[in-house]
Amino acid sequence: MEVGLKMGFEETELRLGLPGGGDGGEVVRKRGFSETVDLKLKLSSKQGSSGIDPNEEKMTGLTKEKNLLLSATDPAKPPAKAQVVGWPPVRSFRKNILATATQKSSSDESGGEKAAFVKVSMDGAPYLRKVDLRMYTSYHQLSDALAKMFSSFTIGNCGSQGVKDFMNESKLMDLLNSSDYVPTYEDKDGDWMLVGDVPWEMFVESCKRLRIMKGTEAIGLAPKAVEKCKKRG
């Protein structure tokens, strides 16, 4: 089975990463978002999808049983379909292993503060997600969680090194010039800022929503971010 022939049915591989980084083999698994939702949305799938498969039109029946977990107020979201009872045949104690993991570790740390849910959008994605910022204690954790949510991407290199690179201005410029994605956020003032500039706690307090945008589009934010940083001291 040639990797190149595969059409990744399950997701769009939108990768955040420095140019040339990451596993070469997985790039071909990209496909447009239009395959993940009801076709009536008719969204274009121009970015990232190197494999626009001629077969995609035929996959009509396959989205029937999808369960969409989005906020009900979001108009871009397709109508949620009812989940099939008892399918897939997974025992209930196996559900949400990942979710339980995150919840348990965060409840130990945040000690019952009020949840801080913010919307997360990603350029090209037809629907949004929500995260509770209080479930994390660092940019690194948030990055991991977003990675899981929006298939795999990395901010710079994997792990804390990537976040540090992110905070490093010269590397930041490299990153922003690439076609990869960077996370940005809207703060209380309504300004769009680059994630990672301010201490984590300050970020959680001021972040109203998150947007994962293309690096090239985020360039305009950098000077502003640096300015704000100087202002805040």
Place this chain on the structure above:
Amino acid sequence: MESSELKRSKDSVNSCESARRSSFPDEVLERVLSLLKSHRDRSSVSLVCKDWYNAERWSRTHVFIGNCYSVSPEIVARRFPRIRSVTLKGKPRFSDFNLVPENWGADIHAWLVVFAAKYPFLEELRLKRMAISDESLEFLAVSFPNFKALSLLSCDGFSTNGLAAIATHCKNLTELDIQENGIDDIGGSWLSCFPESFTTLEVLNFANLTSDINFDMLEKLVGRCKSMRVLKLNRSVSLEQLQRLLVNAPQLAELGTGLFSQELTIREYEELESALSNCKNMHTLSGLWDATGMYLPALYLACTHLTFLNLSYAALQSVELAKLLAHCPQLKRLWVLDSVEDKGLEAVGLNCPLLEELRVFPADPFDNEIVHGVTEAGFVAVSFGCPRLHYVLYFCRQMTNAAVATIVQNCPDFTHFRLCIMNPGQPDYLTNEPMDEAFGAVVKTCTKLQRLSVSGLLTDLTFEYIGRYAKNLETLSVAFAGRSDWGMQCVLGGCPKLRKLEIRDCPFGNAALLSGLEKYESMRSLWMSACNVTMNGCRLLAREMPRLNVEARGGMPHHLSLLSEMLGTRQTENY
């Protein structure tokens, strides 16, 4: 011994004919038969002649009842006077997935009452999908002074209070195995109920309980139970606590860790690593909740002789898995989450040549938005590297006929092939054809196949193949498949060894149901839900086959449960 001598003199009068033919004195026959463990062999033996039937029933110490409604406890007690160990299974398997209504039945209590009277020296009770209340557990704890082993798998109806009763009263307990149950976990104090003088525990599994237990009590318990060989902890036990336990129990053969994630100092890490590697007998490892690349290396030295690794609670990435597997050359059974992806499975193929069983569970089964998981490529990679593979449970989101054909060509010895393509009715994603040829390849190539679960887009052709080729098939699981009655008729008309058939959401109707009348007598159970069967069809079936227990529930979705060989009467609950 008196009763058996009485029996012998009585029987020898009645069976002169068989005495002429039989060259074994009864004592020898019984002695020989007592070595038979397999219940199927024993059933065969009991059919040979009357002498053998009697010798067998007097020598049987363990009884296995695959369907608790197939026989009454009184009949069991009458036939087998010397039982020490009972295994009972109750509800249909689909109850695990919420397809069976609550209060369906399979209550153990009536059995316990009979056992208390007839088997006061009962030592072991193993239940699967039965309903058991705290009162029943208390009754069990006080009624059997010799009671040694309790194993509850997928049971419900009880709470940790019931466990407290067991811990309090069972002075000779060697095994307490509480797996995956619908238990009302009120708290962890049950563990503290073991008396200080209690030292006999060999197996303790409370991995699926959620409440915190008193670690001091656990540490003391493990410390004084020197014969303990199986210890499976729950999430509440930390890495540091694990180290303390292991230091006192290096003899453990099976270990289930607690949470495998904690801030450790270098010294604590090294102590943990050392404690783990000192468990020279360890062949089974599970638990590992939240394990990440950071602490997995602590396991490396301990994995040298590992034969069973259960990583299904740890969402590992492919690289982490690969590094771990490099240290597990003896692995025969591996359970993972699909977070390891195809790359992780490639590592399985490269590092585990002795692998016999692989289970890949979905990390996010109900999140259908943007997901990863494994594809056909991972499965194929494993099949190339692991020719001894015979048991597979594989959840994936895409599959092709060609891949499955390759897989069974590489691994023709499959006995259990359970493939779950998670989107119902999904075709071969490359050719867009049904997955008929995939399962055709499985049944044609894997002549030893005992258990099969099918999925994906399937026409009746799949069932033609199954009926024609699956000569050893005992269990078949079908969902969202088939086109007409013909499919089910093929299976019921073929598959000579079929015992369990479970079907949901398929277009099989009364004609199919009624085509299997003769077949049902040799089967243990049939389940059909959300198919085209009607109440009238069920009534007809019940009328034609009075010895079958036929249950049908109308409404949407209606389901039919067929239990064979009804020799007693089933208590009809509010159902």
